[in-house]
Each structure stands twice: as structure tokens, then as C-alpha cells.
Amino acid sequence: MTDLSTREGAAPAPADLRAAAAASLLASNRRRRLVRRWIAIGTLPLTLAALLFVGKILSMYAFAHQSITSYVADDYAGSESSARGQEFLNWFEPYKAPFNVGTALAGSEKLPEARAKLEESLGLATGVEVCSVRINLALVIERMGDAARADGDGAGAAELYGEALTITTEMPEECGSDEAEKQSSDPDRDMQQSEDDLEDRLKQKQQSEEQTPPEEEQPQEPDEQPSDDKLDDLKDKLEQGTQERDQQQGDDGGGSGTDKPW
Template sequence: MTNPTQADAAAALLAANRRRRSIRRWIAIGTLPLTLAALLLVGKLLSMYAFAHQSISSFVSGGYAESEAAARNLDVLNWFEPFKAPYDIGTALAGADELPQARTELERALPLAEGLEVCYVRINLSLVMERQGDAAQADGDAARAAQFYGEALQVTAETPEACSSPDAQDQSPDPNRDMSDTLDENQKRQQEKQQQSQQQDPDQSDQPDQDDEQEPQDEPSQSDLDEIEKKLNQGAQEREDQVDGDGDGQGGGTDKPW
């Protein structure tokens, strides 16, 4: 027979074991949300790098639709570097010449960018606006083109000076392109395009002078007609060169997105 002391000790041991199991169970229940959150965090980080790599590689190879689709996956639970999802989406849309949508996404990315991140967001946003100006110019809407070029120039001009620093170049998404030189070239080109569009005023050029209306006009000579035709052809060729670019996907002489 078991004496009372041994029975009490066994009962106490069983009770202690039950308490430990109960404590472990409640600890497991209490830490379950933290465990799930940790797993979700790891999954998000891994998927973020995977989708970012897919978006970049697709963009480089010209698969803009695939690049956009991968970038949109970054927009889900967009906790880390929140500017990157709309930036990548906008850049992919710009590559596909979906300019209004690209502009919307890049404008969404700009206030989310911090520090030197704003540099390449501003560069791509200004390039999209410039391309909108190229498209308007191709449609013969010089006033609308001048407005787009002015907006592009403003975005470029307001780019922080730090974007021309070596640190900014180190963070550039395209290390083969110098960020400082790109900003200078963009500003110069956009300013020239804006001025050219502003100078085109068909309403004014079609208006004859009042003094000329009061005097009979001589019939133009053949040489005068040839000179006029030469100037018209020259102007048309310049506008065509401005809109068509150099054949490498950079419409209107505009740089491609970064």
C-alpha cells in the first residue's frame, strides 16, 4: 500500500504537470498572432524582392505589361518603401506609352518618396510629362504641348540639388546614366521644346497686315513659291524629327524612363 505522503506527492506532481501544460497552451495561444505576423512579414519581404526583380527584368526586356503586373503585386500590403509600387507601375506604363496612367502613378509615388528617392521619381515624372507634350505636338496642338513641356520643366527645375550628388548617383536605378547630366539635359531640352511650341501660333501667322490689305498684292514669282515651299518642308521635317525621335523607343527625342 502507498502511504499518504507518497500519494500526496504524486497528486501534487500531477497537478503541477497540468498547470505547466495549461501555461504552455495559453502561451502558445497568446503568441499565435505574433507567430502569424512574423510569418506574414517574412512572406511579404520575400515576395517583395521577387516581384521587384520580376518587374525590373521584364521592363529591361521590353515586357511592359508583365512589368506592370509584377509591380501591382507590390502594391498589396505596401508597408515597406511605399513609393516603389506606384513608381514601378508608372515606369512600366510609361514604357508602354500609357502616359496619362503613368503620370497618375508617378504623381502618387512622389509624396511617398523620401530623401534621394525623389530624384528618379521626379526624373520619370518629368519625362512622362514631356512625352505628353510630344504627343500633343504630333497632334498639332502647340498650346497644349507648351503646357505639358512647362509642367515637365517645372518638375525638373524643382528637383533637389542633392540629386546631382555622388550619393544620388549611387542610388540611381540605372548606374549607366549620370543623374546630374540627365537633369541638366532634360531641363535644357524641355525648355527648348516649350519655347518652340510657344512660337507656333497659326492664328497670328495667317493674319495679313492691314496695310497689305489696302494695297494690291503682286503675284508671287516662281522663285518666291519655291522658297516658301522649301521653308515649309524644312519646318515639317523639324517637327517630324522632334516627334519621331531617334528610333530607339525615345519618342520626341525624350529619354526613356529609368
């Protein structure tokens, strides 16, 4: 009787089938792991970029909120510090970081530094974003003019008022729109009313300084020189006082103390 397992074309044993299936499964798993590894490596930059994007957005909101909160609490140093945190990788709304820094510096009366930051912000702003920047910049320059006037520099004050007025009058027409109101850094401030009030105030201050004549220096009167008669009388009194003092010291047997001032 012939053994069927030795015949040509006979089916493999179950053990062989299981071994072949296991080897095929292992090879398939290795291929899948390799594919997943390369996918992970290929998408790693995108993943990191996405995490950085989300982190930047969250940090911007955090820094902006802290800056505003500190400013309202008159903590201008803290407001400036938080606003400077927005400057790192300043991709989104880039005008806001220097705007917040400049506003905080103005609160600390660092007016030249505040002006520089707000001018930087104005160069980065687009559309209705320029409205709030222009108003704050004009206000800072107005305060610089007030400081110059307090120091007696009327010409310098008038020049600064003129610069602030130019910034205000060149405000785009869109600054009176509802969209500009929504973009305002102060929701309680009416953009158009603030612009009108600022323009009127600057005109009055500039005209006042231009119309004020410069103070003329009063000629100093020469010191009155004493006459010859007065000089002679003073000399006689000095000599008489010296003689009386010497006579008193002689009567007392001579004094060893210093003379009192007279």
C-alpha cells in the first residue's frame, strides 16, 4: 500500500501551514512597523510646526491678556514685560507687540521710547489696524509737547503739537467705521470722537504756542557801588571796632580764645 504523504503534489502537513502563516505574519508586521516609522519621521516636522503654531497662539493670548491687565492696574513695568513676550516669533498681527510695548512705556512716562515703539507698530499695521496706533502715537507726541512747554520750550512744543496734528489729520476715513471700532484697543473709547477731540485740542495748543511771544530777557541793573563817603564811614567803623576790642582784651589781661564773628 502506497504512502499518500510521499506522493508528488501531496498537501503539506498542518504544522508546516502554521509555520508558513506565522512567518508571513511576522514579515507583514515588520513591513507595517517600517512604514509607520518612516511616516512618523516624515511627518515629524509638520507635527512640531503644528505644536509650535498652537503654542504661539496660546502664548500670544496669555501675554496680551497679562499686558492689558497690568496696564489697567497701573503696573506699567509689568505691562511692558508681558508685551515684550509677544515679540518672540511675532508672526500673527505683528503690529500688536510694539503697540502694547509703546503704550506701556507711555504709561511709565518714557515718552521718546514709547514714540519709537508706536512708530514701529504703525509701519507694521495694515487697514483699520492703523487707527488705534495713530491715536496713541499722537497722544504720546502731544504729551511730549506738554513736557516741552513745561520746560519753557515753546517752539519745541509747537513743533511737537504740529507733528501730532499731522498724524491725526492723516487718519484714514475707515477709522470712523464699525470695523475700526471693533479693532479699537479700548472698547469704551469712541474712535471718531477721540480723533475729533484730539485734533481740536492739538490745534488750540499749537496756536497758543505760536502766538505766545518769546520771553525777553530783562537787562540786569548794575550793582550800585557805594560812594566814597560811605566807604570812608565804613573804614572808620572798622578801625573803631578793632581799637575797642584790643582795649577790652588789654583790660582783661589778654584773651586766649578765638574772636567771635561779627
